[in-house]
Amino acid sequence: MIYLDNNATTRPSTEARDAMLSAMDELWHNPSSIYRAGQAAKRAVELGRASIARLINGQPKEIVFCGCGTCSIHTAMAGVIATHKHITKPNIISTHIEHPAVRAMAQQVHDRFDIETRWLKTNPGGRIDPSSLADQIDENTILVSAQWANNETGVIHPIAELGKICRDKGVTFHVDGVQWVGKMPTNVRSGDLESIGLAHDEDEGQYIDMLSFSAHKFHGPKGIGALWIRRGTPFAPSSPGAQELGRRGGTENVPGILGMAAAAEGAIAFLEDGSKMQEMREHRDRFERRVLELVPEAVVNAPPDPDQRVWNTSNIGFPGLESELLLLMLSERGVCASAGSACSSGSLEPSPVLLAMGVEPRVAHGSLRFSICRDTDPGCLEEAAQTVAACVHQLSGNLPV
Numbered sequence: 001m002i003y004l005d006n007n008a009t010t011r012p013s014t015e016a017r018d019a020m021l022s023a024m025d026e027l028w029h030n031p032s033s034i035y036r037a038g039q040a041a042k043r044a045v046e047l048g049r050a051s052i053a054r055l056i057n058g059q060p061k062e063i064v065f066c067g068c069g070t071c072s073i074h075t076a077m078a079g080v081i082a083t084h085k086h087i088t089k090p091n092i093i094s095t096h097i098e099h100p101a102v103r104a105m106a107q108q109v110h111d112r113f114d115i116e117t118r119w120l121k122t123n124p125g126g127r128i129d130p131s132s133l134a135d136q137i138d139e140n141t142i143l144v145s146a147q148w149a150n151n152e153t154g155v156i157h158p159i160a161e162l163g164k165i166c167r168d169k170g171v172t173f174h175v176d177g178v179q180w181v182g183k184m185p186t187n188v189r190s191g192d193l194e195s196i197g198l199a200h201d202e203d204e205g206q207y208i209d210m211l212s213f214s215a216h217k218f219h220g221p222k223g224i225g226a227l228w229i230r231r232g233t234p235f236a237p238s239s240p241g242a243q244e245l246g247r248r249g250g251t252e253n254v255p256g257i258l259g260m261a262a263a264a265e266g267a268i269a270f271l272e273d274g275s276k277m278q279e280m281r282e283h284r285d286r287f288e289r290r291v292l293e294l295v296p297e298a299v300v301n302a303p304p305d306p307d308q309r310v311w312n313t314s315n316i317g318f319p320g321l322e323s324e325l326l327l328l329m330l331s332e333r334g335v336c337a338s339a340g341s342a343c344s345s346g347s348l349e350p351s352p353v354l355l356a357m358g359v360e361p362r363v364a365h366g367s368l369r370f371s372i373c374r375d376t377d378p379g380c381l382e383e384a385a386q387t388v389a390a391c392v393h394q395l396s397g398n399l400p401v
C-alpha cells in the first residue's frame with residue numbers, strides 16, 4: 001500500500017509508539033494523584049510539555065493539551081469569545097478556506113450567540129489577502145482566526161502580515177497551525193531564550209497569540225493536540241477544571257501526550273537540517289511533473305510562487321472526473337490519497353477551498369490531494385504516478401499514450 005493521504009503518511013514514529021507503550025505499561029497512574037506513581041506520570045507529562053514547547057519556541061506553561069487539532073481550535077475560539085461578554089454586537093474575522101473545524105465553530109457562535117463572522121478574501125493563488133483586514137476590524141472585533149497552511153493545497157498564508165495588523169489593532173490572533181507545526185520551522189518567540197533549541201530565523205510566529213496544532217500531522221498519535229496561548233492573552237476556559245493550569249479540565253491523556261512529545265523531538269531533529277525539507281520538496285515536485293507528463297490535461301492547484309507551498313502537499317485536478325470514484329479506484333490499486341479534508345469526505349460538493357482559489361468547478365470536482373512525509377520513499381512516488389495515470393485513463397475512457 002502506498003500512503004499519500006495526510007492522515008496516513010505521518011504514521012506514528014517508532015519513538016512515539018514506544019513512548020505510548022511505556023506510558024501504558026509504567027506511567028498509567030493519574031498525574032493528579034499525590035502518591036509517587038502519580039507524580040511520576042505528572043513529571044513525564046511536564047517533560048513532554050517542554051519538548052512540545054520547544055518545537056514552536058514557546059514556553060512550556062503556555063501549552064494546553066487538547067483532544068486533537070479540532071478541539072484545540074474550538075478551545076481557542078470559545079476561550080476568547082467568552083472573555084468578551086460586555087460587547088453588544090461582537091464579530092470575528094476568518095476565511096472561507098479554513099478547515100471545517102474553524103468554519104463550523106464560526107457558524108455555531110453565530111447561531112448560538114449571534115456573533116457575526118466577517119470573511120477575508122483569498123487571491124487567485126489561494127492565499128489570504130491581508131489588505132482588507134485593517135478595514136474589517138472595528139471596535140467590536142474580538143478575534144481573527146486564520147490558518148498557517150492550507151490542508152488541501154499546502155498554500156502558506158501571510159501570517160506575519162495578518163498578525164501585525166491584529167497586534168496594531170489590539171485584536172487576538174489565533175492561528176490554525178495543524179498543517180504547519182512539525183513540518184515547517186515554527187517560532188512564536190515566547191520561549192525562554194536559554195531553553196530554545198532551534199535557531200529559527202523566521203519571524204512570522206511572533207505576532208501570533210494562540211496556535212493550534214495536532215500530533216498526528218508530525219508522526220505522533222491521533223487524538224491528541226495542543227493549544228499554545230501566549231502569556232497575557234484573554235482566555236476563559238470552555239472546559240473548566242484544575243488541570244492544565246485551569247485552562248482545560250480533565251484527566252490528561254498521558255500516552256497521547258508522551259507520544260506527541262516523542263514525535264515533537266523527531267520533528268525537531270528533522271527541522272534542524274533544512275536540506276531535508278528541500279529534498280522532500282524535490283520529490284514532491286518530481287511526482288507532480290511525472291503525473292503531468294503521463295496525464296497532460298491534469299492541473300496542479302498551487303500558488304504561482306513555489307515558496308508559498310508546504311513541501312509535503314500536492315493537489316492535482318483531473319478535469320471532468322469525479323474525485324471520489326478516482327479515490328476508490330486508486331485504493332483498489334494500492335494508493336491511498338484524499339480529496340478535500342477528511343471531515344468532508346463523502347461530500348459531493350467540490351472543495352470550497354479550490355473554488356475560493358478560482359479553480360474551475362470541473363477541475364475542482366476531479367481534484368485529489370497527495371501528501372508525502374519526511375520518510376516517503378521516492379520510488380513509491382513513481383509507482384503512484386503511474387497508478388494515478390492508469391486510473392485516470394481508464395475512468396476517462398482514454399488509452400494511455
Ligand code: PLP
Nearest residue numbers: 068069070099101151178179214
Ligand atoms: N486544521 C487543519 C488545517 C487540518 O488539516 C486539520 C486536520 O486535518 C484540523 C484542523 C483538525 O485536526 P484534528 O484532525 O487533529 O482534529
